[in-house]
Amino acid sequence: MIRANDNYNKLKASYLFSDIAKKVDEYQQKNPGAQIIRLGIGDVTRALVPAVIKGFHQGVDEMANDATFRGYGPEQGYDFLRQTIAKNDFQDRGADISADEIFVSDGAKCDTGNFQELFATDIKLAIPDPVYPVYLDTNVMAGRTGEFEDGRYNGIVYMDCLKENNFLPRLPDESVDLIYLCFPNNPTGSTATKAELKVWVDYAKENKALILFDAAYEAFIREETLPRSIYEIEGAKEVAVEFRSFSKTAGFTGTRCGFTVVPKECMVFNSKGEKISLHAMWNRRHTTKFNGVSYPVQKAAQAVYSEEGKVQVKQQIDDYMNNADIIRKTVASLGFDYVGGKNSPYIWVDAKDRDSWDFFDLLLTKAGVVCTPGAGFGKCGRQYIRISAFNSLENVILAMDKLKEALTGRSSAK
Ligand code: MLT
Secondary structure, X not given: OOOOOHHHXXXXXXXXXXXXXXXXXXXXXXXXXXXXXXXXOOOOOOOOOXXXXXXXXXXXXXXXXXXXXXXXXXXXXXXXXXXXXXXXXXXXXXXXXXXXXXXXEOOHHHHHHHHHHHOOOOOOEEEEEOOOHHHHHXXXXXXXXXXXXXXXXXXOEEEEOOHHHOOOOOOOOOOOOEEEEEOOXXXXXXXXXXHHHHHHHHHHHHHOOEEEEEOOXXXXXXXXXXXXXXXXXXXXXXXXXXXXXXXXXXXXXXXXXEEEEOOOOOEEEOOXXXXXXXXXXXXXXXXXXXXXXXXXXXXXXXXXXXXXXXXXXXXXXXXHHHXXXXXXXXXXXXXXXXEEOOOOOEEEEEOOOOOHHHHHHHHHHHHOEEOEEHHXXXXXXXXXXXXXXXXXHXXXXXXXXXXXXXXXXXXXXX
């Protein structure tokens, strides 16, 4: 008899964003005429920029010719891309990361989900609440938690991110081994300064812990003093792995490309207490389970860093951030407290004691606007919703107008 992994029974039946998509589809089927504007899942809406398309085409053209055709590439990514990333994203910002510490992949969702495989099942995990569900769900699947009770899994150290602490996780009271951090944060959009990150790096060093740092939204940082990488913090190379993505930075949600930085200094310990290289472990895992990102996609990713690519990608991000400004101003004008939207495409709105799913339903049915209910990100999100800035300017203006009308009965449309 083939037995199932019982840990899957502990999970909610479906993944948050699949749940929302299903609800929206059902509503659309019942109301075929209703106009729906999606500010829920953080999926980009703008086309890949011309420089990226040019890189992509070059890659495709090379595949069309025997002389330049490529079969299997290096699993860790082509050197041209790893060198470009190491220089632009790290070395030019004073972070000493080398090309061979970069592992190119098909995105940060897979990497943040897969990385936990390298650790023992009985390690102690610290996870923020609210949180991107992938970190938690993949640890549930791996058996690192107990049952789900009253909105939380037993056995996890949750770090509440609330208004009272500026939506920043605080050091846990008990000693933990693995810490998930994400800045700019998904879902709250909050950011951490260098001094705030240093506290975590120091903690990890003192406690022989490891930080998994998700920086998928770093391109949205507007305040120059904020760190874009954890490696801008002294000592982080010994205790942190960083995840990056081209999805939101350059519109690659459908193209798929990201990377993970595993510094050679990062060590874990075997059951005898001996040091093991995390870089060697991830390399072993990556080369065994992954055959590399397609060559044209890596050419397209490299083009993100070309002179034209940088300008064009920045313009798109500025446009999304202009949407974020409009959303922030609208929710503030309606009397809601919020965080985020200043260095992040997400605005985390306090639903004023409303249940987040009820508020989601209200916005969908009364305004035709899809948001993400905060409860999907954890117990601390039960009275929040997340609004994403990823849509066209026209749609965001229309959505905000519909939101105002639904909540106040007044419209600003002429
Ligand atoms: C989100 O909306 O949180 C993201 O789009 C999910 C993801 O990047 O996988």
